[in-house]
Amino acid sequence: MITRRALLSNGAKVAVGTVYCGSLVSFLTGCNSDDDNIKIEVLPGGLMVVDPVLCVGCRRCEIACSWSHGKSAVSPNTARIKVVKNLNFGPHGVQDNYHQQRGEEGDGTIVPETCRQCNVCMAACPQQAISIDEATGARVVDEELCIGCGYCAENCPQQVITIDKLTEKALKCDLCQGKPNCAEVCPTGAIKFYTWEEAVAEVEHHEKYLKLI
Amino acid sequence: MNTEFGGWAGYVLRVDLTNNIIKKESTNKYHNYIGGMGIGYKVLWDNHKDGIKATDEGNRLIISAGPLSGSGAICSARTTITSRSPVIRQHLITDGHFGGHFSPELKYAGYDAIIIEGKSPTPVWLKIIDDEVTLEPADTIWGKGMFDTFAAVAKMMGQQAQVAAIGPAGENLVSQSTIQTQGGHSAGGHGAVLGSKQLKAIGVIGSGVVNVVANNEQLRKLDDHILGIIGANNQGVVPHQPQTWAEYSSSISRWRGGPGVKWGAADNPVDVGETPWNDRQKVGMRTSMAEMYFGREEANKIFKRPSGCHSCPIRCFCEVKNPKMKTEYKLPTDNISNTCMGFLDPWYVMGLPGNSEKRTDIQTVGAYHMDNYGVWSAYGQLSHIMREFITRDFWKELLPAQEFAAINWQQQKDLDAHFMEDFYTRLAFGLQYNGSNILGRFLGKGVHEFINEEGELYNIQDVLNGVETPRMAKLSFNLESDAAYGLLGKTYSVFLDKGVKVFNRSMVGGTHHASETAGQVGALLNTVFNRDPQCHSHINLVNCGLPYGKISEVADKMWGAGAFDPVKHYKPMNIAKAKFAKWCLVKNVLHDSLTLCNWMFPLIVSPDAKKDYQGDSSIESQMFSLVTGIQTSEQELDDKAEGILQLHRALSVLQMQEMDQRNQHDVLTEWVYDLDPDKVFGDEGTIKMGREDMQLGLDLFYAEMGWDRETGTPTRATLEKFKLGYVADKLESLGLLPA
Numbered sequence: 001m002i003t004r005r006a007l008l009s010n011g012a013k014v015a016v017g018t019v020y021c022g023s024l025v026s027f028l029t030g031c032n033s034d035d036d037n038i039k040i041e042v043l044p045g046g047l048m049v050v051d052p053v054l055c056v057g058c059r060r061c062e063i064a065c066s067w068s069h070g071k072s073a074v075s076p077n078t079a080r081i082k083v084v085k086n087l088n089f090g091p092h093g094v095q096d097n098y099h100q101q102r103g104e105e106g107d108g109t110i111v112p113e114t115c116r117q118c119n120v121c122m123a124a125c126p127q128q129a130i131s132i133d134e135a136t137g138a139r140v141v142d143e144e145l146c147i148g149c150g151y152c153a154e155n156c157p158q159q160v161i162t163i164d165k166l167t168e169k170a171l172k173c174d175l176c177q178g179k180p181n182c183a184e185v186c187p188t189g190a191i192k193f194y195t196w197e198e199a200v201a202e203v204e205h206h207e208k209y210l211k212l213i
Numbered sequence: 214m215n216t217e218f219g220g221w222a223g224y225v226l227r228v229d230l231t232n233n234i235i236k237k238e239s240t241n242k243y244h245n246y247i248g249g250m251g252i253g254y255k256v257l258w259d260n261h262k263d264g265i266k267a268t269d270e271g272n273r274l275i276i277s278a279g280p281l282s283g284s285g286a287i288c289s290a291r292t293t294i295t296s297r298s299p300v301i302r303q304h305l306i307t308d309g310h311f312g313g314h315f316s317p318e319l320k321y322a323g324y325d326a327i328i329i330e331g332k333s334p335t336p337v338w339l340k341i342i343d344d345e346v347t348l349e350p351a352d353t354i355w356g357k358g359m360f361d362t363f364a365a366v367a368k369m370m371g372q373q374a375q376v377a378a379i380g381p382a383g384e385n386l387v388s389q390s391t392i393q394t395q396g397g398h399s400a401g402g403h404g405a406v407l408g409s410k411q412l413k414a415i416g417v418i419g420s421g422v423v424n425v426v427a428n429n430e431q432l433r434k435l436d437d438h439i440l441g442i443i444g445a446n447n448q449g450v451v452p453h454q455p456q457t458w459a460e461y462s463s464s465i466s467r468w469r470g471g472p473g474v475k476w477g478a479a480d481n482p483v484d485v486g487e488t489p490w491n492d493r494q495k496v497g498m499r500t501s502m503a504e505m506y507f508g509r510e511e512a513n514k515i516f517k518r519p520s521g522c523h524s525c526p527i528r529c530f531c532e533v534k535n536p537k538m539k540t541e542y543k544l545p546t547d548n549i550s551n552t553c554m555g556f557l558d559p560w561y562v563m564g565l566p567g568n569s570e571k572r573t574d575i576q577t578v579g580a581y582h583m584d585n586y587g588v589w590s591a592y593g594q595l596s597h598i599m600r601e602f603i604t605r606d607f608w609k610e611l612l613p614a615q616e617f618a619a620i621n622w623q624q625q626k627d628l629d630a631h632f633m634e635d636f637y638t639r640l641a642f643g644l645q646y647n648g649s650n651i652l653g654r655f656l657g658k659g660v661h662e663f664i665n666e667e668g669e670l671y672n673i674q675d676v677l678n679g680v681e682t683p684r685m686a687k688l689s690f691n692l693e694s695d696a697a698y699g700l701l702g703k704t705y706s707v708f709l710d711k712g713v714k715v716f717n718r719s720m721v722g723g724t725h726h727a728s729e730t731a732g733q734v735g736a737l738l739n740t741v742f743n744r745d746p747q748c749h750s751h752i753n754l755v756n757c758g759l760p761y762g763k764i765s766e767v768a769d770k771m772w773g774a775g776a777f778d779p780v781k782h783y784k785p786m787n788i789a790k791a792k793f794a795k796w797c798l799v800k801n802v803l804h805d806s807l808t809l810c811n812w813m814f815p816l817i818v819s820p821d822a823k824k825d826y827q828g829d830s831s832i833e834s835q836m837f838s839l840v841t842g843i844q845t846s847e848q849e850l851d852d853k854a855e856g857i858l859q860l861h862r863a864l865s866v867l868q869m870q871e872m873d874q875r876n877q878h879d880v881l882t883e884w885v886y887d888l889d890p891d892k893v894f895g896d897e898g899t900i901k902m903g904r905e906d907m908q909l910g911l912d913l914f915y916a917e918m919g920w921d922r923e924t925g926t927p928t929r930a931t932l933e934k935f936k937l938g939y940v941a942d943k944l945e946s947l948g949l950l951p952a
Contacts, residue, residue: 053480056518056519108534
């Protein structure tokens with residue numbers, strides 16, 4: 001069940017049912033909605049999207065994400081944005097025609113994955129450890145409640161949640177309290193924070209790169 | 214994991230291929246040698262064996278990361294590979310390097326270095342997934358090209374694996390071969406070492422972390438500081454063409470991204486536009502240097518985007534799409550990623566044609582074959598010889614008639630890139646090539662095997678056949694242009710021929726940023742290492758694009774008055790230049806040990822007019838302190854690096870069994886002094902060096918380094934100053950320490 005409680009635009013609530021039908025939110029978040037006619041309220045905030053045309057594969061976003069969360073320990077595994085998985089061979093892994101696919105060993109296109117702040121992880125969590133940050137709209141993990149069971153990671157449509165090996169807690173994009181470190185360090189402006197309204201075209205663009213070619 | 218300090222992963226892997234024994238040992242004992250190259254030199258010193266060849270079972274090869282790799286510090290993803298090299302006379306120690314994403318992954322798996330020992334009885338590859346380290350049969354990948362090898366290993370391990378491998382050239386024990394990672398990231402000279410050990414590839418997946426002692430605020434603060442100083446590739450700090458925000462521009466700068474530059478082959482073409490130095494979200498666009506290799510018109514058609522290494526915002530690699538690679542040259546891809554020599558070597562072979570579609574085809578098709586086979590050019594030396602011998606019509610004399618007739622020379626004359634496939638196949642397959650293949654076996658072996666002390670060629674087939682006393686090739690200087698040098702009709706020597714660019718007699722590698730950019734400073738840098746020095750410490754100042762007055766102001770402040778002369782107008786040697794040369798080498802060794810990119814660092818100038826274009830030479834120590842938690846000043850860190858440089862020199866002495874480095878190692882070739890016969894050293898317009906002046910250069914440089922003036926070998930006092938007393942003891946016991 002997808003819910004967005006408020007979208008603030010020009011200080012007023014938007015009539016969400018007319019602009020944000022269920023299928024559109026489903027498209028934006030990358031997770032399935034079982035009812036296109038559902039009444040949807042939209043939260044403030046939005047989501048991070050990467051433009052694969054501009055991404056140059058430096059992984060400074062991964063690094064900055066690691067830096068900005070807890071004790072400084074750098075790794076793609078502790079980063080909440082995932083570049084390395086698709087870096088060399090694209091979103092579909094090593095295909096026989098890898099030369100024709102995405103990735104550094106393919107056509108050179110790098111397709112990072114970002115959290116789209118859907119509710120799947122929240123719904124999957126048996127501990128109710130994931131909740132909505134009212135200020136940013138981010139789904140955030142309460143470390144006190146998280147037991148590291150990994151259901152959220154297993155169900156994540158973008159596969160951007162990992163369980164920290166040391167702390168056994170889920171690591172998930174929290175939008176850095178509205179000032180995402182990853183976007184700030186991107187040297188080409190490839191990763192940006194978009195409001196739900198702005199994100200439509202960007203997500204559509206990104207989706208093209210997630211397909212086998 | 215290392216819990217005491219940040220940075221280091223904590224363990225070194227020792228892989229004994231002969232006995233299939235894999236051990237972990239602590240990195241702690243290498244901390245004084247920083248990491249990277251420092252670990253490599255230390256391991257080779259500790260395990261030294263007299264007189265062995267690079268491809269002998271007893272030779273070791275070290276693949277190493279430094280404490281900064283994987284930490285996220287800017288430009289910190291270099292990997293150093295250290296071993297004896299078959300491309301070098303006496304198979305002396307060299308270090309090669311590649312970028313990419315390999316060393317960070319190695320760190321995340323928990324290792325700072327891998328020491329490869331022995332020789333496997335059958336082809337294997339090394340699989341590293343955190344603590345699970347195994348040797349796997351390589352039957353299915355032995356013989357594969359580089360790209361298919363990366364794919365096959367990643368398919369077996371998981372798509373996120375970072376893979377280093379050799380191509381057919383390394384397997385076939387071709388001396389001029391690479392170890393590569395992720396396409397065009399190549400380390401030169403050691404492919405055959407892995408080939409001799411029957412180790413085809415190393416795949417790594419790490420699920421751990423690199424601990425960093427500092428917090429996000431401190432790291433972002435340093436990041437911001439660096440981004441206020443860093444320029445484009447080779448620290449170009451002004452744009453190549455005028456831009457509205459810039460006070461200066463310079464054709465020498467690699468800050469190519471600007472108005473008119475396009476990523477034209479991108480799915481949605483990008484107009485780069487102005488790239489103001491303080492626009493943090495255009496830092497990755499400012500280098501965009503495909504036009505350096507292809508010209509603006511061609512680059513705008515084929516350049517897709519820049520790329521490069523983990524943690525680097527500068528992006529010196531060029532992702533290029535040339536549809537003709539598939540349609541006309543029948544390659545499996547029309548994409549190629551490379552920088553510098555990957556594109557330039559094929560161009561050198563074909564005679565340096567101007568920017569055109571033909572040049573584009575040569576460089577993209579040539580880069581594909583070179584990389585897929587894992588061929589190395591010794592910084593262009595191989596391709597310079599190929600081209601020069603064509604110009605001189607030597608191949609007809611050197612090759613059997615049947616082989617000469619079988620080579621399609623017309624393609625080379627026509628600038629037809631189809632020539633590339635056969636050329637690089639000959640190089641990579643050596644004896645396996647169908648036919649006599651004297652050309653490929655000669656060029657692939659390293660020129661030092663084929664010349665006498667005067668640089669004159671032996672009969673190539675005699676050498677290849679192992680004849681104990683080979684005949685001479687009987688080649689003569691035969692070009693009209695040789696007459697000006699008084700060489701016409703005289704016995705041909707690679708040391709006398711400026712066209713093949715062998716700069717140093719013992720290295721016999723291509724010249725690399727020597728007298729052509731920094732006079733005696735560059736020349737001195739080309740005396741110390743055993744291959745081309747791969748040093749950019751000076752280039753990152755000299756080629757920054759600022760006016761001469763600004764650069765010399767910085768140089769004077771750093772090393773004293775007269776440290777840097779205008780290019781092609783060199784004044785006599787002085788102490789400031791010796792200090793400059795030493796500083797360059799110390800910083801170079803520091804970077805290859807940290808492991809940080811010496812193609813960008815040091816940053817002693819900046820694009821910021823408000824800073825009066827000043828940079829900060831202490832950034833490396835700031836990074837090291839924040840990452841490791843060990844507060845270290847610039848001088849303290851430089852001292853550690855200098856210790857590694859001293860160890861390198863001592864190891865060269867030990868491997869050569871020769872104390873007289875001055876006359877047996879640090880000797881430049883004749884053309885360096887005899888260039889431009891109508892000019893004398895010091896005239897405006899020439900890069901020629903002066904024989905007496907270079908001897909003074911060595912005197913002053915040795916004095917700065919603490920090396921004995923007569924021999925150029927480190928003294929006991931110098932070695933002890935850097936905690937290398939054990940090195941002095943060993944050299945002394947062998948009669949190799951100056952009195």
